[in-house]
Amino acid sequence: VLDLYPGLWLSRPGEAMASGGAAAIHELECWRQAALALRRQALGWADELDAAAARLAITFAHLPGEPVAALNRFAAAGYLGRDEARRVQQLLEPRTVPQGERAVRRFLHEAGDLWPTAACVLGARAARLGEFAPWESWLRGVVELLERAGDEILRPVPLLTGDAVARLLNIPPGPAVGLALAQIRAAQVAGEVRTAAAATALLLGGH
Numbered sequence: 001v002l003d004l005y006p007g008l009w010l011s012r013p014g015e016a017m018a019s020g021g022a023a024a025i026h027e028l029e030c031w032r033q034a035a036l037a038l039r040r041q042a043l044g045w046a047d048e049l050d051a052a053a054a055r056l057a058i059t060f061a062h063l064p065g066e067p068v069a070a071l072n073r074f075a076a077a078g079y080l081g082r083d084e085a086r087r088v089q090q091l092l093e094p095r096t097v098p099q100g101e102r103a104v105r106r107f108l109h110e111a112g113d114l115w116p117t118a119a120c121v122l123g124a125r126a127a128r129l130g131e132f133a134p135w136e137s138w139l140r141g142v143v144e145l146l147e148r149a150g151d152e153i154l155r156p157v158p159l160l161t162g163d164a165v166a167r168l169l170n171i172p173p174g175p176a177v178g179l180a181l182a183q184i185r186a187a188q189v190a191g192e193v194r195t196a197a198a199a200t201a202l203l204l205g206g207h
Contacts, residue, residue: 024062027124028055030132034123037136038116042143045116050087054117056080057091058124067092090114097122097138102190104142108153109189115142115154149191156188159199168203 031054039046060067060074068089075085090111098107111118119139126135146153158181165180166173180203187193193202 021062023128024059026128027058027062030124030127031055031058031120033127033132034120034135037123037132037139038120041136041139042116042146045143045146048113048116049120050114050117053084053087053091053114054121054124056084056088057121060088061092061095087114091118091121094118094122097126097135099138101145104145105149105153105189105191106186108142108146109156112154152191152194153189156185159184159188159193159196160203165203168200 031051035046035049035051038049056071060071063070071080071085071088071092074080075082080088091114094107094111098104107118108115119142123132123135123139126132151157160168160181162173162177162181165171165177165184169176169180171177184193184199184202187199187202193199
């Protein structure tokens with residue numbers, strides 16, 4: 001049923017399925033419900049769903065111990081490619097539905113094109129917990145947010161170059177420039193900065 005290496009669920013050969021198995025199977029069954037809800041609300045984004053990565057993320061989330069450590073062991077054993085393991089790890093990171101626009105923006109930016117899959121993984125968990133209706137309402141808000149600000153969240157255009165930041169702050173090229181650029185990018189994603197002038201003011205305000 002899980003379409004996965006069965007040793008994931010076994011402490012030793014022949015033992016019964018680990019305790020998280022029932023919850024994982026329930027969420028895997030709920031995945032389709034979440035995917036259909038996404039298709040109803042955002043048909044175009046539904047085509048981006050990575051069902052294989054979602055199944056793995058749901059499964060690893062319910063293994064005993066630390067899910068990412070188990071994922072790394074699984075990948076090191078050759079059962080997953082590096083890119084696939086990276087995608088699964090991204091799906092493991094948001095454990096709860098983010099609340100508030102700032103948190104949702106950060107969730108969407110960090111997930112990138114994986115956001116539909118990440119959202120539906122959260123939806124499957126919500127369905128298992130009897131919280132599917134609130135998740136559907138949350139998803140509607142996410143879709144509305146992306147309709148009005150999708151590019152600035154998912155693909156923010158650099159407002160200043162590294163050279164410009166170095167000149168502006170009178171610092172040499174290096175990690176400090178990278179941190180300043182990351183600060184600008186985070187402010188863009190949050191919807192707080194949209195122009196080069198605003199980015200300049202943000203950096204100078206902290207110096």
